[in-house]
Amino acid sequence: MKETLASEFEILTLLGTKEFFHSFDTAILGKVKEIIEVSERELTDVGSVETNNSALAVVKIKSQHLPKLPVSDFSLVLDDIRDPGNLGTIIRTAEWYGIKNIIASLETTDLYNPKVINATMGSFLRVNVFYTELDDFLSKHQVPVYGAFLKGENIHTVKFSAGGLIVIGNESKGISPAVQKRVTHPITIPRFGNAESLNASVAAAIVLDNLRRK
C-alpha cells in the first residue's frame, strides 16, 4: 500500500482502518481524493486479496496509449500469455531486469486479475503494460525482434543489439504464426536434460538474464 501511495497512480478512493490512517503522515494522504474509514471486517468483504486487512485503494488506470518505445533499450512482447501467475511473474521479473514496457496481445490475460496483481509483488505499479494487436504493432516497429523458440540461436552466445523487442509465446502453442513472421532473430535456451519445454515465465526470465549480462 505504501508503494501504491508513492506511485504515480491517481488514487480516487482510499478505504482504510483507523490504525492504517494513524500510521501514515497527512502529506502522503493529501493526494487521495476521497478517504473512507472502515472496519477490518468491512475491508475484507470488499477486497479480493487474501491478506487485505489494513487498506484498499481504488486507483485510476493509467492511459493505455502505446508509448514511443526507447530505441536504445528492450521491451517485452507477450503473445497470448494466459496464466495469471505467469503474467504477474513476468512483470515482476521485467522490473528486476529494468524493463519498463510490456506490449501484450489482446488475448493475454487481464492485468487487473487479482492473481496477476498478487504475483507481480507490486511491480505492476512500475512496469507499463499495454494491450494491442501484435501483428499491427510489430509492422509499425522496425527494430530487432528476438523470439524464444525451441530452435534458434543459442542465447548463451547470441550478441544482442542495443535495443529492440523480445517476444515470449503462449504457454502451450508458443509464438503464433503471424508473430513468428515478424521475428528477425529466433533464439533458444539451450537444454541440458530431457524436459520438452520450459514454463513461459521461466523462459522470459532466462532470456532477460542473458540479455543483461555483460
Place this chain on the structure above:
Amino acid sequence: MKETLASEFEILTLLGTKEFFHSFDTAILGKVKEIIEVSERELTDVGSVETNNSALAVVKIKSQHLPKLPVSDFSLVLDDIRDPGNLGTIIRTAEWYGIKNIIASLETTDLYNPKVINATMGSFLRVNVFYTELDDFLSKHQVPVYGAFLKGENIHTVKFSAGGLIVIGNESKGISPAVQKRVTHPITIPRFGNAESLNASVAAAIVLDNLRRK
C-alpha cells in the same frame, strides 16, 4: 500417459477408455498389473486433472530413501518451497537443465499435490524428489553448497565447482537461518531494475542456466 507407461514407475492399475487401449500396443501394457476399461465420463469423475479424458494410472510411489548423490554433478535443495506451482515449475526446469535429484525440506509442499504434478509437465516422472530434514542432511554432505541470497557473489561471474548443492529458499523468508549456516558459497542474481526480489522458481531457473553455461 505415454511417459508414465515408459517410466520406471510400477503401475498398479490403469483405467482407460476403449479408444485409449486401442491406441497402445500390448507390449507396453504388459507391465500393468490391472487394466480396467471405463467410459470417458467415469474417468473424468475419478481424476483430478482437468484434461483427463483418455486414461488414468495408479502408480506405486518410488522409494523415498535418499540416494548417494553424484559428487561430480549438482543437486537442488529446496528450503520450504510452499507454492505448488513453484515446486512443479522447479522440477520441470530441473529436468531441462539435467538435474536428477532434488532434496526438499519436510515443510516443502507435497509432490503429489495435483497442482504440483500439473506444473511439472511430466518431469515428476524423471526427476527424483526426496523429503528430509535439511540441517541433518547438509551436515552429512561435505560438498560445496551454493545458496541464492540478495547479497552474495554475482552469478554472472562465479566459477561453479564440478559438483555440489544449490539451495533455493522459501518464497517470502528466503533460506532459513539453520540452512544459511551450511551454505559455503552465497551467490546472488544481479539486479538491473527496482523489484525487491524474484519469484523462487524464476530464481532457481536463472541459477541453473548460469550453472550450465560454458
